[in-house]
Amino acid sequence: MDREATLHDVAGKVGVSPRTVSRVVNDEGGYSEETRLRVMAAVEELRYRPNMVARALITKRSGTVGLVGGDMTDPFFPALAEGIQQRARGAGQTMFFASTGSDPERQAEVLRSFWVRAVDGVIVFPALDSIDQLTDYGERGLPIVVVDDYLEAPNVACVSFDLEGGGGLAATHLLKRGCQQMGVISATVSPPRRRHRERGFLRTLADTRGDHRPPAMAQTDPTVKGGEAGLAELLAQMPDLDGVFAYNDLVAIGAVRAAVASGRRVPEDIAVVGCDDIEMSSYVTPALTTIRLDRSRLSAEAVAALSDLIGSPGAQRETVVLPVELVVRESA
Amino acid sequence: MDREATLHDVAGKVGVSPRTVSRVVNDEGGYSEETRLRVMAAVEELRYRPNMVARALITKRSGTVGLVGGDMTDPFFPALAEGIQQRARGAGQTMFFASTGSDPERQAEVLRSFWVRAVDGVIVFPALDSIDQLTDYGERGLPIVVVDDYLEAPNVACVSFDLEGGGGLAATHLLKRGCQQMGVISATVSPPRRRHRERGFLRTLADTRGDHRPPAMAQTDPTVKGGEAGLAELLAQMPDLDGVFAYNDLVAIGAVRAAVASGRRVPEDIAVVGCDDIEMSSYVTPALTTIRLDRSRLSAEAVAALSDLIGSPGAQRETVVLPVELVVRESA
DNA sequence: AACGTTGACGTCAACGTTGACGTCAACGAT
DNA sequence: ATCGTTGACGTCAACGTTGACGTCAACGTT
Known part of the structure; x- marks a missing residue:
């Protein structure tokens, strides 16, 4: 269980500065092709993986998003969470999940815990009477997508079914x-x-x-x-x-x-x-x-809205309303 | 959207060093009651919340756990995830979730993403043929609870139903x-x-x-x-x-x-x-x-096993096997 | 009076990155 | 020959904490 390799280790191995290794790893440009190859080889060999925690500390971007639901046990929810998670993963984000039981205090606790972990954004199924909370976080700069409720605030977007x-x-x-x-x-x-x-x-x-x-x-x-x-x-x-x-x-x-x-x-x-x-x-x-209600569509829209918000700080965004459909079977 | 308050800000306000504020916040002792009160007041006033990212960088403990499932859409899973999440939250941990679709490569990707985010441990519903992967991470020092499979490795515990x-x-x-x-x-x-x-x-x-x-x-x-x-x-x-x-x-x-x-x-x-x-x-x-299968029991055991593992690095832990019960209704 | 102990702090470095900026050689244009 | 530009780096500080260690006054002991 030897310590994880760092930029410094890779740099030492290749004979360049950590900054150059960082540039290569992040595809920033500003290095020769030869250097790039040697760095990549060393990265491979040392199994270097960038430490997201350190990166998050300085960039303020953690590569994580939070999903706040009422109760995972509601059968409507899992497919949504699954969709959101998959799309987030596709975008290189890792997803936190927490449920609130629709209790605003638990929701507050959850949002706090996400906030101090520097999530890049959250998707929320809001608890009762919690719009002030959400507005507050929006104003503090947290991108929020609210599902099935309407509120206007900076950094907040709403996605709903009709x-x-x-x-x-x-x-x-x-x-x-x-x-x-x-x-x-x-x-x-x-x-x-x-x-x-x-x-x-x-x-x-x-x-x-x-x-x-x-x-x-x-x-x-x-x-x-x-x-x-x-x-x-x-x-x-x-x-x-x-x-x-x-x-x-x-x-x-x-x-x-x-x-x-x-x-x-x-x-x-x-x-x-x-x-x-x-x-x-x-x-x-x-x-x-x-x-x-088309859950797959909802998760797509929610994730899209969140990336928009993350991409353009302080912006508002049109509320999205998704169409619904009557399915006639036997009970009526 | 003024910058978040830091230890330094609180320290400035109170007239002590950041280190002392840290001590108060973490309940470490080594300060007078009067200082404690003044620090707490300033913490309150500035709405100071410790930055978990910075803390994680130095302590190597992020206060997060990962849950790796096959597919959230399986109705067996949500109640489990809900239970795990609640118990984790009770212990001050925030939960990541990712699904693998039972694909070992996706599982590898997921574990990597958790690892570089310094999770304190993971609970895994393993994908097909992925025990080597898990053993590997266990050896690298990641506490892992494996559900419904058996493997022996450092930092790995197994929890199953009978x-x-x-x-x-x-x-x-x-x-x-x-x-x-x-x-x-x-x-x-x-x-x-x-x-x-x-x-x-x-x-x-x-x-x-x-x-x-x-x-x-x-x-x-x-x-x-x-x-x-x-x-x-x-x-x-x-x-x-x-x-x-x-x-x-x-x-x-x-x-x-x-x-x-x-x-x-x-x-x-x-x-x-x-x-x-x-x-x-x-x-x-x-x-x-x-x-x-008693899912609530399983989530309790899994979380308990994980805290044990996190608490005592390198340890193995007895495999837990949970009893099951036949429920006779109408189909047989 | 000298000494060790304790409590209540403060100082400094480190964690692993990246942003901002500096350097220096090579090159083309004047 | 001089100058500006560009590419390919390197240096240093900073992000917000905490670990390790240092200081210093107050206190009790001999």
């Missing part, structure tokens, strides 16, 4: 099926300000027929259990419920289970539309009708 | 159900050396009744689609197949789907046992009978 449109799609579909008594299950982790899908759903309902009964509303955890509880609550408010728009597919699965458990048929008695289109959704019975 | 036992459990269960014609679907990403679950299954079969027909074997990707293909292959080899042990729950779900698509009933005509017990497994129809 969830409002998605809610509309769900409403239209349920109306077309002939549903009369609708319910919406939304998530406690999503603050009112960010309830785009619900807004879109309600608006389309209102726009399409002004005379319908206002939909029942419930709030739960964004999980299968939450969906079960949510449907029970909806049923309590509206016993002749016949159409449900669920916060995500997990909730939709829970809603379907609860409906079936209560002796109703899905979609005949209650139609259920989910959101996300996770893998699982095509494998449950009945297969879920849902709003598809 | 998959051999799990395979035995599955075999026993299928035998008890009266299955006669068994098949095993294993994964191409798992090299023969690491096929513990298959080994346990086959051995129990052989031990229990020496006269049975040798099981059919298939290999696929560890996905739902793979499971569908795998069952088809099994059926081609053994048309009167009546019991299947699948590599994981995703494969089991695929196998069930393919069985149903071929007009067979599950579990009446073909019983299927999965492995992992992911969330999804209780929500599909029929709900999966499976071998439960």
Whole structure:
């Protein structure tokens, strides 16, 4: 376990100064072809690898990005994280990951830990009420890409799905099926300000027929259990419920289970539309009708936005809104 | 966006040397209570946060750990990553994550990128044929926890589930159900050396009744689609197949789907046992009978092993084998 | 009174790079 | 012959910390 080779070691071996080795390693130019070859050979032989920590100390660029999520356990998240990680790796960046459980204090702690490790930028799925935090870091010079929320600040870019449109799609579909008594299950982790899908759903309902009964509303955890509880609550408010728009597919699965458990048929008695289109959704019975969010696209856009931000300090950047799509399967 | 405060700034404000501020910040002792208070106040006021990069450069400890997985998209993985990340955070460590797609070259690249960023240790789900790589890094002084594989090397610890036992459990269960014609679907990403679950299954079969027909074997990707293909292959080899042990729950779900698509009933005509017990497994129809692996336990053990290794350089550490459990639901 | 010990600091160098700048020979243009 | 330019280096300091060691007053002991 002999100490790692440094620029100095390579320089000694070749008989040039460390600065020249650095130039070669970083492809800066300012050396002869012969020197380049001799340096490269020595680098090979000594298995020299630049020490990113030292480099980061002076350049203020660590070659790392941070991903801040609510909960990796949400099936929507992993594919996203995977995509982001792969693209970051492609750009020579290494990815930190930390989850916040949607708790702003944990988020603050996480951002601090990323900041003091000199990450070049972060991609954040923001916790409840944490925009001040994010604005603050943006102003301090940290490039931030915010997913599914909107805020204006230097060094901050936003990338979202058109969830409002998605809610509309769900409403239209349920109306077309002939549903009369609708319910919406939304998530406690999503603050009112960010309830785009619900807004879109309600608006389309209102726009399409002004005379319908206002939909029942419930709030739960964004999980299968939450969906079960949510449907029970909806049923309590509206016993002749016949159409449900669920916060995500997990909730939709829970809603379907609860409906079936209560002796109703899905979609005949209650139609259920989910959101996300996770893998699982095509494998449950009945297969879920849902709003598809293209996660691969989102990760691409998020990483692209972040590199832009990193490349041009202090800049703002257009908010990106990604289209969504209704996928009709069996549940509605 | 005024420059970040440093030890030097704090020192200037208080009227002591940076070294003293460092002592206070690191709780080293060797200062008066009065000095401590004044330093703390200045730290507060200037919002001083130690620069981990500079600290890492000199101490060779970065306060980061790396997690190397095959694919975050595998539903088994996220809960693990989440657990590891939380526990690491609890210990003041920040987690890097990178996936390898089970490709040894990508794994090498990932480990290099972690290494040059001076991670304090890594937890690895090894790619195919990559033990030399891992041994090499272990010898160079990198603490490594290897999940689900065995190797002996300095600075390396192994943590596994008792998959051999799990395979035995599955075999026993299928035998008890009266299955006669068994098949095993294993994964191409798992090299023969690491096929513990298959080994346990086959051995129990052989031990229990020496006269049975040798099981059919298939290999696929560890996905739902793979499971569908795998069952088809099994059926081609053994048309009167009546019991299947699948590599994981995703494969089991695929196998069930393919069985149903071929007009067979599950579990009446073909019983299927999965492995992992992911969330999804209780929500599909029929709900999966499976071998439960306690992911929370695994992440706890992995992190514990890693801190041990980090705490005592050069040490070896007992391999930890975690128990598994059969969960009987509907598919077998 | 002389001496060792302890506490509370300060000084300096080092960690491995890179930014800024300096040097010096070779070369072409005037 | 002189001058400016260019290429190919080298030198030095700095990034923000901490390890190793030094200093010096206060204190207790003999």
